Amino acid sequence: MGPNPLVMRHTILPGLCGLLFVLHPFATEAQYSQLDLPRESQMAWVTQRIGVTDLSVNYSRPSVKGRVIWGEVVPYGEVWRMGANENTIFSCTHDITVEGQALAAGTYGVHAIPGQEKWTVLFSTDHTAWGSFFHKAANEALRVEVTPRAGTMTEQLTYDLVDVGKDGGTLVMRWEKLEVPVRISVNTHAAVLDYLDEHLHGLKSFAWEVWYEAAHYCHQEGIAPDRAMEWVDKSIARGANFENQTLKARMLEAQGRTAEAAALRTKMIDEATNAQLNTLAYGLMNEGRVEDALKMFQLNAKRHPDDPNVHDSLGEGYMMAGNKEAAIKSFKKSLSMDPPEGVKANSLKCLKKLGVDTSAWETAKS
DSSP: OOOOTTSOOEEEOTTOTTOEEEOOTTOSSOOOOOSOOOOSSEEEEEEEEETTEEEEEEEEEOBOTTOOTBTTTBOTTSOBOSSSSSOEEEEESSOEEETTEEEOSEEEEEEEEOOSSOEEEEEESOOSSSTTTTOOGGGEEEEEEEOOEEEEEEEEEEEEEEEEETTEEEEEEEEEEEEEEEEEEEOHHHHHHHHHHHHSSSGGGGSHHHHHHHHHHHHHHTOOHHHHHHHHHHHHHHOOOHHHHHHHHHHHHHTTOHHHHHHHHHHHHHHOOHHHHHHHHHHHHHTTOHHHHHHHHHHHHHHOTTOHHHHHHHHHHHHHHTOHHHHHHHHHHHHTTOOOHHHHHHHHHHHHHTTOOOHHHHHHHO
């Protein structure tokens, strides 16, 4: 078999005693050019965001071309760049764990020591070197052991991030009929809190929205309740509205402060507009609080008896509560008020679900 194009070699050119040239992988002669010209092993990138953490791999893609890769083109027991040309480069924007071991946010050269049963994957702080030629153990930030597995034929070396969830994923290198999986985990909650600490200042912080979004995320995820309460209070201070006050009421309830939550809801309801009451009612319905939602629908219909939309919404509330007769009455009331097309279509759809003949209204339309 000819020279291994994946292993760096030194060549002394005749007549140039003592001058060292390094052969480019896949090349057949010394490389002089510093130009960015086409290469046989073309460059590729893969990027994946997990939570607020960006993971990326920048690499060059050698081809199999009918060769025996493992144990020959890529020898066992030797450091390999896990690609072609310059370092394969891995970057992460926040601290992560790789196979359960900590790796700080940063950029790393990725190398491996392949074995028939196990691989050792290396992350080097020296990410600007050419391949593995200059790799030094002293520069390693981390080395982990992983288990390769059989895979489908992949002609060109490929990296992928698979099995992605909110707290991690698996970086997989595929080449020939082999896959090398490396599990990466991200502490998304910690990264988000760091992100919020960094971004909750400046011009945006004068608006209520950013504080609301921060508090809402933490409440939904069940993290940092004290900080979330501080943030929702800042949102209310910058512009009290139905959204941020509703969120605070839910947060108070989650903390067992039901009397405070009830007082806040009463104040909100007293001051609520038509649309706000409807939004509150549907929100309660989505939380499974059907009786509370129905009370808000009824209150809205009482306050705004001439609005067909509130009667349509009240009908939906009665449907959810299992009161078929009252639901039919509300939908018919809405239809009697010459509602907008969207409201009319919803009332007709709901009446059909309830087994009511709607042909009279549909004939009137034609």
